[in-house]
Amino acid sequence: xxxxxxxxxxxxxxxxxxxxxxxxxxxxxxxxxxxxxxxxxxxxxxxxxxxxxxxxxxxxxxxxxxxxxxxxxxxxxxxxxxxxxxxxxxxxxxxxxxxxxxxxxxxxxxxxxxxxxxxxxxxxxxxxxxxxxxxxxxxxxxxxxxxxxxxxxxxxxxxxxxxxxxxxxxxxxxxxxxxxxxxxxxxxxxxxxxxxxxxxxxxxxxxxxxxxxxxxxxxxxxxxxxxxxxxxxxxxxxxxxxxxxxxxxxxxxxxxxxxxxxxxxxxxxxxxxxxxxxxxxxxxxxxxxxxxxxxxxxxxxxxxxxxxxxxxxxxxxxxxxxxxxxx
Amino acid sequence: xxxxxxxxxxxxxxxxxxxxxxxxxxxxxxxxxxxxxxxxxxxxxxxxxxxxxxxxxxxxxxxxxxxxxxxxxxxxxxxxxxxxxxxxxxxxxxxxxxxxxxxxxxxxxxxxxxxxxxxxxxxxxxxxxxxxxxxxxxxxxxxxxxxxxxxxxxxxxxxxxxxxxxxxxxxxxxxxxxxxxxxxxxxxxxxxxxxxxxxxxxxxxxxxxxxxxxxxxxxxxxxxxxxxxxxxxxxxxxxxxxxxxxxxxxxxxxxxxxxxxxxxxxxxxxxxxxxxxxxxxxxxxxxxxxxxxxxxxxxxxxxxxxxxxxxxxxxxxxxxxxxxxxxxxxxxxxxxxxxxxxxxxxxxxxxxxxxxxxxxxxxxxxxxxxxxxxxxxxxxxxxxxxxxxxxxxxxxxxxxxxxxxxxxxxxxxxxxxxxxxxxxxxxxxxxxxxxxxxxxxxxxxxxxxxx
Numbered sequence: 001x002x003x004x005x006x007x008x009x010x011x012x013x014x015x016x017x018x019x020x021x022x023x024x025x026x027x028x029x030x031x032x033x034x035x036x037x038x039x040x041x042x043x044x045x046x047x048x049x050x051x052x053x054x055x056x057x058x059x060x061x062x063x064x065x066x067x068x069x070x071x072x073x074x075x076x077x078x079x080x081x082x083x084x085x086x087x088x089x090x091x092x093x094x095x096x097x098x099x100x101x102x103x104x105x106x107x108x109x110x111x112x113x114x115x116x117x118x119x120x121x122x123x124x125x126x127x128x129x130x131x132x133x134x135x136x137x138x139x140x141x142x143x144x145x146x147x148x149x150x151x152x153x154x155x156x157x158x159x160x161x162x163x164x165x166x167x168x169x170x171x172x173x174x175x176x177x178x179x180x181x182x183x184x185x186x187x188x189x190x191x192x193x194x195x196x197x198x199x200x201x202x203x204x205x206x207x208x209x210x211x212x213x214x215x216x217x218x219x220x221x222x223x224x225x226x227x228x229x230x231x232x233x234x235x236x237x238x239x240x241x242x243x244x245x246x247x248x249x250x251x252x253x254x255x256x257x258x259x260x261x262x263x264x265x266x267x268x269x270x271x272x273x274x275x276x277x278x279x280x281x282x283x284x285x286x287x288x289x290x291x292x293x294x295x296x297x298x299x300x301x302x303x304x305x306x307x308x309x310x311x312x313x314x315x316x317x318x319x320x321x322x323x324x325x326x327x
Numbered sequence: 328x329x330x331x332x333x334x335x336x337x338x339x340x341x342x343x344x345x346x347x348x349x350x351x352x353x354x355x356x357x358x359x360x361x362x363x364x365x366x367x368x369x370x371x372x373x374x375x376x377x378x379x380x381x382x383x384x385x386x387x388x389x390x391x392x393x394x395x396x397x398x399x400x401x402x403x404x405x406x407x408x409x410x411x412x413x414x415x416x417x418x419x420x421x422x423x424x425x426x427x428x429x430x431x432x433x434x435x436x437x438x439x440x441x442x443x444x445x446x447x448x449x450x451x452x453x454x455x456x457x458x459x460x461x462x463x464x465x466x467x468x469x470x471x472x473x474x475x476x477x478x479x480x481x482x483x484x485x486x487x488x489x490x491x492x493x494x495x496x497x498x499x500x501x502x503x504x505x506x507x508x509x510x511x512x513x514x515x516x517x518x519x520x521x522x523x524x525x526x527x528x529x530x531x532x533x534x535x536x537x538x539x540x541x542x543x544x545x546x547x548x549x550x551x552x553x554x555x556x557x558x559x560x561x562x563x564x565x566x567x568x569x570x571x572x573x574x575x576x577x578x579x580x581x582x583x584x585x586x587x588x589x590x591x592x593x594x595x596x597x598x599x600x601x602x603x604x605x606x607x608x609x610x611x612x613x614x615x616x617x618x619x620x621x622x623x624x625x626x627x628x629x630x631x632x633x634x635x636x637x638x639x640x641x642x643x644x645x646x647x648x649x650x651x652x653x654x655x656x657x658x659x660x661x662x663x664x665x666x667x668x669x670x671x672x673x674x675x676x677x678x679x680x681x682x683x684x685x686x687x688x689x690x691x692x693x694x695x696x697x698x699x700x701x702x703x704x705x706x707x708x709x710x711x712x713x714x715x716x717x718x719x720x721x722x723x724x725x726x727x728x729x730x731x732x733x734x735x736x737x738x739x740x741x742x743x744x745x746x747x748x749x750x751x752x753x754x755x756x757x758x759x760x761x762x763x764x765x766x767x768x769x770x771x772x773x774x775x776x777x778x
Binding site: 086087105108109116117178181204206207209210 | 651652
């Protein structure tokens with residue numbers, strides 16, 4: 001693994017290796033002293049062209065707990081049309097001696113361009129690009145699912161296992177969601193069965209070629225699929241306005257048809273975990289009752305995010321990836 | 328004055344014959360040609376250059392109905408001189424310069440400036456296209472009559488880059504240009520359906536997370552405009568048609584007797600949206616690259632005459648507008664120097680279509696000249712006709728090397744691609760603008776100095 005650009009680039013073996021490494025990292029995070037010396041002397045740059053405090057501090061914590069030096073380069077406002085170009089920013093970072101670049105960008109494909117245009121030679125980690133991919137989110141979701149569905153929650157993490165046969169329902173704004181795309185790719189690779197549920201306006205043309213099922217009816221999907229995990233995607237309220245595209249008539253109607261309310265929560269199989277990549281719109285796509293229920297893994301996902309990002313940085317920078325010796 | 332004796336060229340891929348070019352016209356053909364050329368006995372002031380064309384094909388000089396020369400305003404991307412030089416190397420003797428310059432070519436003054444720059448450059452005939460609306464804003468008709476009456480004698484009007492989407496304005500434009508035998512060339516793109524669009528909407532855009540440009544946004548405008556043209560009895564031309572549905576609509580309109588013509592670009596004949604998977608902005612173009620099914624449909628449409636012409640939509644951009652994120656990149660690709668080769672690859676060398684060199688001459692010379700009302704271009708290669716012709720080596724292959732192209736920009740989507748057929752020589756008004764595949768800089772400088 002040279003870069004982590006798309007969850008779809010990962011083989012099953014590579015994905016399982018990352019999850020297993022995550023398990024090792026997570027174990028160290030319950031110790032009193034959380035810091036490991038693995039990346040001492042290396043510099044990780046967090047290059048964020050888009051606001052995302054949560055993802056940035058997660059990557060920052062991950063790098064620091066591996067003893068790397070971290071430079072946060074917040075380029076918010078450097079929109080695609082003004083200011084310094086991505087190329088010049090990349091050249092600047094390379095000149096400063098970055099050993100890895102974590103990039104969040106509003107333009108789909110920007111991490112791909114950074115990694116493949118010859119501007120820099122360091123590993124690139126995609127921390128979310130436009131409507132394309134958010135691979136570490138998919139990995140932390142998969143890690144969380146594996147822990148609960150394969151490892152049995154406490155203790156075992158299902159090390160060495162994939163998610164064969166797991167049934168996952170993903171609900172919400174698939175069209176604009178890099179989380180949905182990454183999850184469909186990775187969960188498919190790991191052997192899970194994915195069902196996307198959304199109003200037709202929030203599904204992309206071409207979704208029928210994705211390796212998953214698609215439904216417009218959340219209640220029917222809960223009843224028919226009997227999911228092991230249900231993931232609610234964030235829906236931006238402004239998507240209902242005509243300026244925002246007019247994708248649905250009102251937040252109320254969206255919530256009625258696609259929100260995870262108490263009734264739907266009760267209809268889920270007992271073991272089904274409730275997931276959300278955050279930040280949540282309580283009362284829109286997810287009710288407080290569901291978000292705060294014991295089966296919710298939403299807070300745990302955040303903790304697992306740090307461990308996953310430690311694993312990714314470790315595998316990219318400290319080597320030790322037996323599956324592909326390209327570094 | 329140099330004259331040219333072209334030996335044993337295959338005219339339109341047919342019989343081999345000699346052609347003698349003198350005084351700007353084809354002075355003699357066949358066995359008469361050699362006899363007509365003066366002997367090199369020192370007694371004549373005419374220098375005769377003999378060209379062995381026994382492996383070459385002669386076509387009428389190519390005519391491009393859709394070229395962005397960028398001047399005035401974006402001389403960093405292309406100038407009239409650099410663009411027409413590239414055109415000559417590509418076998419063109421006439422290009423139509425699109426109106427989306429800065430300032431926009433929406434007045435007689437700007438079109439005359441472009442026309443004069445073309446005259447001065449001397450590489451090919453430049454026919455300026457006039458904007459349909461003031462500033463391409465789609466609000467108010469530009470002074471179309473003034474542009475038609477100017478020295479540039481504009482006959483093609485287009486807001487290319489922008490769609491004339493207001494149906495009433497489009498109707499008025501279609502009607503108004505009848506007064507001077509003009510034509511409106513529509514950039515068919517419904518703006519609301521394509522807000523923020525970056526690539527063809529389909530399987531690939533769904534995977535890449537790039538905002539889609541649906542085929543229906545093109546087809547809906549074409550359907551509307553052919554019906555408008557029928558209603559008001561005007562002719563209409565459709566720029567860079569790109570979808571299978573558009574081909575069907577044009578086929579239907581022609582069967583109904585509507586006076587519509589349509590063009591396809593070389594890149595839409597060979598490239599698909601799959602090329603975008605690497606997020607390389609060299610493949611960002613408007614209209615976007617479509618699917619393999621669309622490519623098959625536009626090829627079939629070109630072969631059966633539904634699509635009348637190939638036009639390059641040559642759209643040069645400086646490196647900084649392509650060396651960036653896909654979303655930030657400019658739309659467009661260069662095409663003048665690769666157009667003929669791409670058409671040969673997609674159509675002539677393609678056993679799926681009955682498309683020969685005569686069809687190349689029809690779709691890249693005669694028909695575009697007719698649509699643009701350029702009387703001296705696209706003529707048959709016969710005695711007395713203007714000496715606008717191109718000699719092509721059909722067996723040659725070449726590899727596209729962007730820095731080696733003559734256009735001032737390097738945004739070709741065909742970099743490192745091997746293409747068939749090469750332009751060996753281009754003659755415009757009897758003068759060689761290209762010989763041995765290279766533009767004749769020295770000749771132009773001499774001509775300039777002597778003028």
